[in-house]
Amino acid sequence: MSSRTLPAPSAPVSPDGRERPLVALDDVSVAFQTRTGLFRMGEVRAVNGVSLAIARAETLGLVGESGSGKTTVGRVSLRLIEPASGRVFFDGIDITKTPEHDLGWLRKRAQIVFQDPFSSLNPYMRVIDLVEEPLVIDGVHGKAERWDRARRALEDVDLVPAGRWATRYPTAMSGGQRQRVGIARALVRDPDYIVADEPVSMIDASSRIEILQLLRGLQTGRGVAFLYITHDIASARHFADRIAVMYQGSLVEVGASGQVIDQPLHPYTRSLIAAVPEPDPANRFRRRAVGGVAQAAGEIVHPDCPHGPDRANEPALLLPFTSDPAHLVACHVEAPHGR
Ligand SMILES: Nc1ncnc2c1ncn2[C@@H]1O[C@H](COP(=O)(O)OP(=O)(O)O)[C@@H](O)[C@H]1O
Numbered sequence: 001m002s003s004r005t006l007p008a009p010s011a012p013v014s015p016d017g018r019e020r021p022l023v024a025l026d027d028v029s030v031a032f033q034t035r036t037g038l039f040r041m042g043e044v045r046a047v048n049g050v051s052l053a054i055a056r057a058e059t060l061g062l063v064g065e066s067g068s069g070k071t072t073v074g075r076v077s078l079r080l081i082e083p084a085s086g087r088v089f090f091d092g093i094d095i096t097k098t099p100e101h102d103l104g105w106l107r108k109r110a111q112i113v114f115q116d117p118f119s120s121l122n123p124y125m126r127v128i129d130l131v132e133e134p135l136v137i138d139g140v141h142g143k144a145e146r147w148d149r150a151r152r153a154l155e156d157v158d159l160v161p162a163g164r165w166a167t168r169y170p171t172a173m174s175g176g177q178r179q180r181v182g183i184a185r186a187l188v189r190d191p192d193y194i195v196a197d198e199p200v201s202m203i204d205a206s207s208r209i210e211i212l213q214l215l216r217g218l219q220t221g222r223g224v225a226f227l228y229i230t231h232d233i234a235s236a237r238h239f240a241d242r243i244a245v246m247y248q249g250s251l252v253e254v255g256a257s258g259q260v261i262d263q264p265l266h267p268y269t270r271s272l273i274a275a276v277p278e279p280d281p282a283n284r285f286r287r288r289a290v291g292g293v294a295q296a297a298g299e300i301v302h303p304d305c306p307h308g309p310d311r312a313n314e315p316a317l318l319l320p321f322t323s324d325p326a327h328l329v330a331c332h333v334e335a336p337h338g339r
């Protein structure tokens with residue numbers, strides 16, 4: 001039997017523990033070789049021992065500062081890069097070491113929406129050709145079927161009537177409209193999972209909420225699971241079911257979006273929230289301004305971890321720190337307090 005049809009028995013379970021997750025990373029680390037001098041090579045550890053699971057039709061927000069490793073986590077979850085260690089699962093199938101030529105099925109089921117809708121779309125291609133291109137690559141030969149699926153994708157991103165948008169060029173469109181085309185390109189393959197990497201950060205503020213609402217609609221309407229990557233923790237609150245906070249290549253806190261934003265436990269999460277000018281108008285007056293992200297101590301583990309924040313050579317684990325078993329914080333050993 002091929003490994004493709006065999007669910008991996010050790011795949012981590014989904015947050016609710018009932019169903020196996022659609023996407024799971026198990027203790028994944030990623031290192032990049034970099035040139036540090038003319039003849040010298042160094043290694044950047046972009047991701048360090050990250051474990052996470054995303055259920056079907058769930059959105060996990062992955063937040064953190066630039067350089068914290070978010071994009072690398074997204075790419076490794078799509079197996080666009082291979083981890084140095086740890087394992088990657090899609091729908092229970094271990095894809096950690098699967099060669100690219102055996103990943104055709106994953107390339108249909110999992111998609112990415114890029115940050116920059118200006119550079120990610122060929123300006124010389126019409127919208128219809130851009131949206132149909134993935135189907136051409138997949139060998140969908142019937143013109144009628146291609147148009148049918150492209151039309152549905154364009155309608156799902158509110159580029160209606162689809163026939164009118166089909167013949168336009170990206171150069172004649174706004175950033176928000178271009179990003180809708182980028183999303184339609186991802187949707188046309190009917191994926192189960194989309195990595196949306198800072199999908200609204202290069203779009204004018206007025207279109208951002210619209211695009212996030214559109215993605216939210218796809219989550220419920222089409223049952224798509226998302227990894228929503230953002231440096232803007234406030235936007236994750238509106239779009240993500242759960243939030244995972246990333247700091248220097250490690251996850252420091254994971255929990256339901258409301259919990260993480262209203263009752264952040266890790267100092268780094270607190271500083272991310274404090275750096276947001278106005279995370280949520282309803283909470284404007286409850287929030288204490290405690291300074292910028294730079295104030296966060298350079299520690300991965302929570303300062304209340306009884307074995308101290310100084311065991312940098314030991315991997316941090318995500319452990320429950322309160323009575324909520326789904327609200328996890330980086331620590332070396334079992335949580336000390338039943339706070
Ligand atoms: N292809 C690469 N080669 C070398 N270093 C890289 C590469 N991609 C990312 N990095 C490094 O890995 C770290 C994490 O990067 P990234 O995942 O892009 O972070 P984020 O998306 O949170 O900004 C950074 O230090 C970055 O410079």
Ligand SMILES: [Mg+2]
Pocket residue numbers: 070071072197
């Ligand atoms: Mg990035």
